[in-house]
Amino acid sequence: MVRAPCCDKMGLKKGPWTREEDQILVSYINKHGHGNWRALPKQAGLLRCGKSCRLRWINYLRPDIKRGNFTAEEEETIIKLHDMLGSRWSAIAAKLPGRTDNEIKNVWHTHLKKRLQKTNDQAHQAILNSGSKTRGSINNNKASIKRSVSNSSTLTSQSEATSFITSSSTSSDCGQSVKVDIKREDIDSSSLDESYWLPQIDESFWTEAAMEDDNNSSSTINNIQNNDGIFPVYHQYPFDDGMDFWYDVFRSGDFPELTF
């Protein structure tokens, strides 16, 4: 593997960009485009490495960047997509026009993750407070249990969570559906078998869900039904850019780690 030489070894500037540098970069790209990031700074007269120029342009200077706070809808989308894809920020960003992967990543780490964690803790506490949880009382919640696709080993942020309970109540400012993860071992696991905890999903679910979404590019909610209730599952198809891969995977159903 060959790596580009580090900026500071070449006497290039690091740190925050000045207004003058921004102007130089913007005017150069507007005039010439950015065909070759590595050559760009030299040609534009910037003492920056190409990597830095690219990052500055993509994350800050691009004309189609949407500035300002994230809307509730955007946050909800991020949460859903993170649930599905894990930390594939660029893929998530592809579904949010005007937002960058860096920005989404920051929002996740500073806002959304904490908010979800708080909700998780509250839900967990509620269960603990309810005393020795009977099988029956858990059963009442089963209608809102979903098994997240993020059980995939690549989605490390949820790697320890083996099951999820959704709480449609609360996330403070936007009232979105919030995923609450509760470790399976926290709840009398000895007598629970897989069929008790997990919704039974017909093999045809994945293909049907994907086909259904072919007719609807916006966010949809599909319901999985089993003997005990209906389980909402979110989908965002079709994907563009890198999302196409996941779309194909889900569509084909050829994803052993997601098999129920």
Added chain:
DNA sequence: AACTGAGACAACCGCGTTGTT
């Protein structure tokens, strides 16, 4: 007013992937 800690966000770093020679 000065200090401090937390939060927010911009930027950097290292590595994997892809394209070219």
Added chain:
DNA sequence: GAACAACGCGGTTGTCTCAGT
């Protein structure tokens, strides 16, 4: 197929701001 160059991504760090003391 190997070597190299460039790009793109995700994790991490640095810096700034602001509220609390």
